[in-house]
Amino acid sequence: MRGVGEGVRQEEYVCKFEHIEAYDAGDFPEDISRKYGVPLRKIVNLNSNENPYPLPRSVIHAIYEAAKHSSRYPDPKYPELKEAISSYIGVPAENIVLGTGANDIFSCICNILEPLDRVVIPIPTYTMYAFYAMMRDASLKFIETAEEKCFVPSSEEIIDAAEDAKLVFLCSPCNPTGAVLPPAEIKKIVEHVNAIVVVDEAYAEFSGKSVVSDALEHENLVVVRSFSKFFALAGLRIGYAVAPKQLASLFEKLRQPFAISSIGAKAAVQAIKEVEYFNKIRDKIVEERAYLYESLKKISFLKPFPSEANFILVKLSIAASELMESLYKNGIIIRNVTDMLGLKGNFVRITVGRRSENRRLVEALRNLE
Ligand SMILES: Cc1ncc(COP(=O)(O)O)c(C=O)c1O
Structure with a gap:
């Protein structure tokens, strides 16, 4: 060199x-x-x-206690956090993937698909999907949504655009529009495309609508969640995804070891107890x-x-x-x-x-x- x-x-x-x-x-x-x-x-x-x-006192206390043990690495498999998330969303721990925020998981998805040639993204939406896909030289197919329809994307248009695509990014509720793509429409998309459909549910708890339980029934659905919004832990950087077992273990294998800090992991476990x-x-x-x-x-x-x-x-x-x-x-x-x-x-x-x-x-x- x-x-x-x-x-x-x-x-x-x-x-x-x-x-x-x-x-x-x-x-x-x-x-x-x-x-x-x-x-x-x-x-x-x-x-x-x-x-x-503010965070509940018990979460602050968990952070404080974890800080005392910061000289040690966390368990890289994070069994306690995965079990906590598993009971929170009712999905087996083996289907759960962890990341340093939802962003980390979007980046990981873009990195592991080979080749990442075509990616479909309804717009306006969260900018990081395009960012990570562009880093892989993917060609991006943006689908415009209509202001008169409050920016809710059309499932038919997404299905048409996703022919030959590797990845579809959906955001529900969508940032910046606040629009929800109804779960039935998301399922229709998942069932009609070959691409992996990533549904970003960073704000799901504010809408009460989710496809997280559907992720187990579909080989091409990945639902990404965050501890930054509902659980008020934006500064600690914790996200997770629910994915088919094979994909979940691939993610976990490729994730940086110890990526989630021990403080973040303990805080997230305690936050779930305070749901x-x-x-x-x-x-x-x-x-x-x-x-x-x-x-x-x-x-x-x-x-x-x-x-x-x-x-x-x-x-x-x-x-x-x-x-x-x-x-x-x-x-x-x-x-x-x-x-x-x-x-x-x-x-x-x-x-x-x-x-x-x-x-x-x-x-x-x-x-x-
Ligand atoms: C739609 C959406 N997804 C993901 C994120 C990032 O989440 P995290 O803090 O878990 O990386 C944001 C942050 O604002 C967001 O708006």
Whole structure:
């Protein structure tokens, strides 16, 4: 292998991914606080679809206890976490795959399919599916969804487009639209295509609709879930998938050993034990979602879309950059999704916060009328 300075031209070192766009995570409270002079504690962060409520004490305690043993590796098979997830979703542990977040699992799926030639993705949707597929040089077939249909994809169009495809990515509830693709439609797609159908259910608990139990009956269905949203553990990076046994063991074999930290694994196990707490919080978020939707609907320059997740997509009749700027001055962060593939016009996505946060947002928006 030649090194730099051994007669190799500079261009040969340019990575083919140099021009791929980095994931845009939006603005973070520290940046807005610094730029607009708003104290950090006064920032309302409705940017990243996180759970705005605190963790239960027992989860914090589990994190603290696990931290004490951080000098040791976790069991690389994570039997305790798999058993906990298995009892939470009612699927055998041998069908469960773990990852450092749902993202890790999307990346792993794209990496193990050989060759990954054609990938079907309804849009607008979560950007990381295309990102990982592009890293494998896959050709992407995007299926546009209609604003008039609240961006719900057509199963027929997906089935038609998936002829010869290796992979189909579905997101339900979908980020950024909040739309659910009904389980019966997902099953129809799974039954009519040869491709592996990956259903991203990162927000499933907010909709109550899932195909997780169907994953055992189909050889080509993989359902991906996250601990980042409903279970409020975004910072610890834990995701999982339910997959047919053969695929599940392949994933597990190829995953980095010890990928999930021992702290994350213990926190996730304890979070599942506290599912009643999280259910109550989910109910509050769903209630707040209705409040926010109704309040946004009354503001003349906004058109919110119905959502079954913990965020709301809103179309604007003013420039999104203008709106963002005036909210930043008020210390409020939402996500500008205007340039997202599949959206035409000015759009923002607003995470459902706690009542006081939602009120502050609504007041700031009303002041702009
Ligand atoms: C639809 C969707 N899937 C997956 C993720 C990432 O989940 P994780 O934090 O488990 O990687 C997100 C994050 O916002 C998301 O919106």
